[in-house]
Amino acid sequence: MSQHPPPGTPGHPAAVPALPDLPEATVARLPEYLRALHNLAEAGHETVSSEELAVAAGVNSAKLRKDLSHLGSYGTRGVGYDVTLLVDQIESVLGLTQRRSVVLVGLGNLGHALAGYAGFASRGFRIAALFDVDPELVGQRIHGLTVRHLDELPQVAAEDPISVGVISTPAEGAQSVADQLVAAGVTGILNFAPCVLTVPAGVDVRKVDLAIELQILSFHQHRKSSAAGPAGLTALPGGLTGPGTHHSTDAAEAVGS
Amino acid sequence: MSQHPPPGTPGHPAAVPALPDLPEATVARLPEYLRALHNLAEAGHETVSSEELAVAAGVNSAKLRKDLSHLGSYGTRGVGYDVTLLVDQIESVLGLTQRRSVVLVGLGNLGHALAGYAGFASRGFRIAALFDVDPELVGQRIHGLTVRHLDELPQVAAEDPISVGVISTPAEGAQSVADQLVAAGVTGILNFAPCVLTVPAGVDVRKVDLAIELQILSFHQHRKSSAAGPAGLTALPGGLTGPGTHHSTDAAEAVGS
DNA sequence: TGTTGTGAAGAGCTTCACAGCT
DNA sequence: AGCTGTGAAGCTCTTCACAACA
Incomplete structure (x- = not known):
């Protein structure tokens, strides 16, 4: 694998440090x-x-x-x-050996929770700033950080390069926020808003969407109940310990942790 | 997923109503x-x-x-x-034509936010109950619903079949919660806890993990900064509102070199 | 004309099964 | 013996390009 598909580009100087080009x-x-x-x-x-x-x-x-x-x-x-x-x-x-700065935009329900999420601060990530545009929120302290107005984003980015911007605004404002993040030099975005973002090439966007996850689960529920039909529902097989269990959905081994 | 439970079976009788077996x-x-x-x-x-x-x-x-x-x-x-x-x-x-009940287990930071998430209630989903085990939380009202003790899950499930269980507890408790959900007949789980869940075949688990998303973004940042190397950073192409920009992840594109 | 629906080619990912090392 | 690393096979998903059709 990783047969370098020799694109048109000229060969690298080789001696690559450690960029294995992972799938x-x-x-x-x-x-x-x-x-x-x-x-x-x-x-x-x-x-x-x-x-x-x-x-x-x-x-x-x-x-x-x-x-x-x-x-x-x-x-x-x-x-x-x-x-x-x-x-x-x-x-x-x-790339977790260097500390990466994260900014969070949108401090409604979800943003508030994200600001306090422990997994955030751990493992090399650090919340550098919280932003919103709502005057009611700007100035408030949340989990030890003061919410700043989004207009201050350029300054903050200039002081300390931002690695990832997290968007937890309503869908309507998300594209504008993304544009501002990109303008401030951010090249990694994690989007919680339920909408599609358009960004320039070179900027990475990942998306987390609760409603989509639920709908996918809904599909499988629907299918199960439709498909089950006559055959006495298979209930839960007591011990299908077989290691070869075709992950019907997921393996079923009783690992005691 | 449970594609074909009986692999060796002969051709179906066809006449399928509307189960197109989607990829x-x-x-x-x-x-x-x-x-x-x-x-x-x-x-x-x-x-x-x-x-x-x-x-x-x-x-x-x-x-x-x-x-x-x-x-x-x-x-x-x-x-x-x-x-x-x-x-x-x-x-x-x-399967969104029928209303599906969702229960939410774990009302810390994140669970609290999820309980109030609008996208939840919309589009055919309805929060049937909130659960936790913390005595401080049980009994509290959150976004119009009273938090119940997880022990009451079986009763609630008996009254109204639960379509999806959402787990937003700390990692330590998540497997136990999953086991209880499964025991109550839930066959669709959305897991926000940072851990692997083991469930019987036939149960669907989907996972949302903030830390993982950040780490994936971190990898791409790391790669970009390592690969870019000397070439003066290409900054940002001026007009970002362009309709052309496809989705990201792929930098090296119009690098005139 | 404009747009869908789709066979076929291509790319990527997973699984198998075993050679090779400790 | 035990376990890793990997070629090769198989499967799934994506993309192309065009025939079919309103």
């Missing part, structure tokens, strides 16, 4: 591995096999091994992976 | 189309072409047409799609 699907799973590894480290494990780590991260072991092989792999055959070494490696690839 | 990727996009269609309907459009709708939903038109073709397709060549007809069709496929 997007792999990138999306690394954070999950990282969390599992941290849990294992806390529990005192020094090494872990691909099978154990795969279970802890909720994937199958072949996939996990292939994912890790993409980043140069630090496993030992017959033994497994060194937990702390792997943690360092993944953190380095994800 | 998962398509299902995940239907809610986005639905939202765009609602906006178009409000704006007075009666028909829409695949190109227009694709732009509004942030996908390309070929993908959109293929997606819609999977559900039997209700377009007219040379004209486009009838907006209201398509809305009805998608809502029917997603």
